[in-house]
Amino acid sequence: MSLFRSHSTRQRTILLAAALTAAVLALSACGGGSGSSSEHVITYAGWGGSGQDALTPAFFKPFTAATGIKVISTGPVDYSKIQQMSKAGNVTWDVAQIDPDFGLTDSPYLDKIDCAQVGCSDLTVGGLHAYPQGAPLMTFSTVLTYNTKTFPSDPPQTWNDFFNVTKYPGKRAVMTNLAGGGNGTLEIALLASGVEPSQLYPLDMDKALAKINSIRKDIVFIQTNQQCVDLVSRGDAVMGNCLNGDAAAGKAQGDPIAWSWDQQILFADYLSVVKGSPHEADAMKLIQWMTSKEHNGELADNIAYGPSNTKSLASAKTAKFADSLPSLHVLSGTNAPIPWNGQWWYENAEQVNHDWLNFTSQ
Amino acid sequence: VARRLKANGWDAVGLPGLAFLVLVFLVPLAALVWSSLSDPSPANYTQIVHDPVAVRALVNTLEAAAVVTVSCIVLGYPIAYGMVHLGRFWRSTLLLATLLPMCSSLLVRGYVITIILATHGPINNALISLHLISSPLPLIYNRFAVYFALTNILIPFMILPIFAQLRQIDPNLTMAARGLGARSWTVLRRITVPLSLNGVAAGSVLVFVLTLGFYVVPALVGGPSGLLVSQLIVQDIQQFLQTGLGSALSVVLIMLTFVVLAAMSRFVRLQDLLGLRTKENSPK
Numbered sequence: 001m002s003l004f005r006s007h008s009t010r011q012r013t014i015l016l017a018a019a020l021t022a023a024v025l026a027l028s029a030c031g032g033g034s035g036s037s038s039e040h041v042i043t044y045a046g047w048g049g050s051g052q053d054a055l056t057p058a059f060f061k062p063f064t065a066a067t068g069i070k071v072i073s074t075g076p077v078d079y080s081k082i083q084q085m086s087k088a089g090n091v092t093w094d095v096a097q098i099d100p101d102f103g104l105t106d107s108p109y110l111d112k113i114d115c116a117q118v119g120c121s122d123l124t125v126g127g128l129h130a131y132p133q134g135a136p137l138m139t140f141s142t143v144l145t146y147n148t149k150t151f152p153s154d155p156p157q158t159w160n161d162f163f164n165v166t167k168y169p170g171k172r173a174v175m176t177n178l179a180g181g182g183n184g185t186l187e188i189a190l191l192a193s194g195v196e197p198s199q200l201y202p203l204d205m206d207k208a209l210a211k212i213n214s215i216r217k218d219i220v221f222i223q224t225n226q227q228c229v230d231l232v233s234r235g236d237a238v239m240g241n242c243l244n245g246d247a248a249a250g251k252a253q254g255d256p257i258a259w260s261w262d263q264q265i266l267f268a269d270y271l272s273v274v275k276g277s278p279h280e281a282d283a284m285k286l287i288q289w290m291t292s293k294e295h296n297g298e299l300a301d302n303i304a305y306g307p308s309n310t311k312s313l314a315s316a317k318t319a320k321f322a323d324s325l326p327s328l329h330v331l332s333g334t335n336a337p338i339p340w341n342g343q344w345w346y347e348n349a350e351q352v353n354h355d356w357l358n359f360t361s362q
Numbered sequence: 363v364a365r366r367l368k369a370n371g372w373d374a375v376g377l378p379g380l381a382f383l384v385l386v387f388l389v390p391l392a393a394l395v396w397s398s399l400s401d402p403s404p405a406n407y408t409q410i411v412h413d414p415v416a417v418r419a420l421v422n423t424l425e426a427a428a429v430v431t432v433s434c435i436v437l438g439y440p441i442a443y444g445m446v447h448l449g450r451f452w453r454s455t456l457l458l459a460t461l462l463p464m465c466s467s468l469l470v471r472g473y474v475i476t477i478i479l480a481t482h483g484p485i486n487n488a489l490i491s492l493h494l495i496s497s498p499l500p501l502i503y504n505r506f507a508v509y510f511a512l513t514n515i516l517i518p519f520m521i522l523p524i525f526a527q528l529r530q531i532d533p534n535l536t537m538a539a540r541g542l543g544a545r546s547w548t549v550l551r552r553i554t555v556p557l558s559l560n561g562v563a564a565g566s567v568l569v570f571v572l573t574l575g576f577y578v579v580p581a582l583v584g585g586p587s588g589l590l591v592s593q594l595i596v597q598d599i600q601q602f603l604q605t606g607l608g609s610a611l612s613v614v615l616i617m618l619t620f621v622v623l624a625a626m627s628r629f630v631r632l633q634d635l636l637g638l639r640t641k642e643n644s645p646k
Contacts, residue, residue: 078600080601176586220503223581234480234481350602353601354415357586357589361586
């Protein structure tokens with residue numbers, strides 16, 4: 001008798017354990033259900049860091065206050081994620097901040113920008129333009145950033161100086177990865193080789209790599225943009241082609257760095273709606289807001305990234321970071337800014353990346 | 363010995379775990395193989411063979427695994443030996459020093475290593491202030507940094523199997539050898555080391571295989587010239603959006619791991635390593 005009872009108790013325990021496990025699995029499977037669809041909430045994917053933090057006070061808060069549409073800010077942007085979520089028809093990012101090397105002309109993963117709603121024709125600062133699937137949000141640039149303790153007088157000013165290791169000895173911080181243009185390392189190598197800015201594209205890969213190879217032992221390859229400013233300010237590198245926003249932030253906190261605006265390589269980040277977004281109308285409203293002449297300049301109160309809307313330039317002049325904005329330091333003649341050609345990069349990405357990997361991995 | 367074939371009721375408790383494994387391991391693995399063959403075609407594999415970057419990454423990966431394994435043996439064996447022979451205090455101290463770092467986050471350890479090896483970090487600063495070098499050594503963002511970091515992280519997987527093996531050596535053997543006039547060097551060379559080789563082999567398999575697939579730390583401390591397969595896979599999938607090519611490389615890496623395991627199984631019983639051999643079916 002007692003034997004039977006103990007057996008049935010054991011069976012019950014086993015059943016209970018199995019049922020519990022099943023219940024836990026079932027619960028976790030349906031835990032991800034979303035809220036009601038009548039609520040206006042959109043998700044914005046940016047690149048993270050200080051650049052994304054600045055978007056909330058500049059755009060999202062006032063946008064929600066004015067329209068009632070809540071914005072969830074997330075990231076970092078990952079092209080493969082956009083591809084997968086759009087393919088799978090389960091789009092959780094409505095608006096994404098994208099570089100043109102993803103393809104903003106005929107990407108199967110993005111919606112067309114509604115230029116009747118978004119003022120595309122005004123988004124032309126520094127030679128920029130809207131793509132069919134991307135509206136430029138802001139401008140930033142790559143500038144020759146150097147350590148002021150290493151070079152207290154006659155500091156390096158041009159990309160020629162960047163490649164002159166005799167006059168300016170020391171390490172150069174250069175991005176390992178060419179995603180988003182790799183801070184224009186190929187472009188500056190060609191400029192230093194004497195290529196005219198107007199003749200820069202199509203990039204002559206062999207020529208660019210030969211120039212970079214000439215200072216190879218003086219290059220420190222870095223992984224993130226922040227490392228560029230970190231290494232230069234610590235003296236681990238004496239200069240780098242750093243992002244102007246990072247350089248301005250570093251200088252503001254007392255790092256011994258300065259930079260030259262000569263031939264800054266001008267980049268822009270673009271706003272796109274991911275194809276299949278369940279909130280397309282609200283997403284387009286947000287893009288319209290962020291690029292409008294009334295609001296586009298407000299970013300410069302929060303970080304050293306400039307407006308893309310020509311009609312916002314005036315308000316940016318009085319912004320907190322006006323001193324460090326690429327769009328307000330447009331030099332003339334041969335020192336003029338060089339717009340990065342994202343479309344060319346998109347069309348040639350495979351070959352460029354392959355040649356670069358082959359070069360750097362040797 | 364007759365194997366018990368009748369299922370025990372408790373075996374059912376293992377089913378959810380088995381289902382979990384099938385769901386999160388076997389199914390994705392099959393999807394990975396399928397993607398490598400169909401996205402866009404099996405030509406992914408020929409592309410790998412003809413791509414100098416992929417071949418270089420494979421060579422780099424094998425080289426890194428070999429270097430890290432050897433340095434783990436060289437540095438780990440004396441520690442394991444010390445644990446057995448230096449008395450209780452040192453045994454617990456060394457054991458703690460071996461196990462404690464494993465409890466902290468890999469990412470944190472990676473960042474700590476970037477600080478230690480930095481151009482103006484503690485090692486370079488100490489060497490400069492001792493006037494041993496005049497300008498900082500290139501310690502970080504290169505192959506050396508990857509070897510250094512992986513040795514640091516994986517050395518417990520070498521120390522523990524050797525320690526376990528050394529403890530099993532009958533102390534009477536060494537006493538007998540000494541009694542017969544062998545010097546301590548001879549005892550080490552002819553008794554201790556040969557009897558602990560199983561532990562060394564087990565540790566080597568673990569360290570070698572773990573190095574093959576390591577991603578985070580090499581990405582943090584390495585440089586482009588030491589590109590590993592794991593890094594290339596991430597780039598192919600995340601940046602170049604070539605999921606099929608990345609999948610094919612992953613499959614190649616898995617095959618490589620199997621080849622290594624098969625080759626090592628000639629020297630070490632894998633079932634010992636994985637604890638699959640029970641007293642019941644082990645030879646007397």
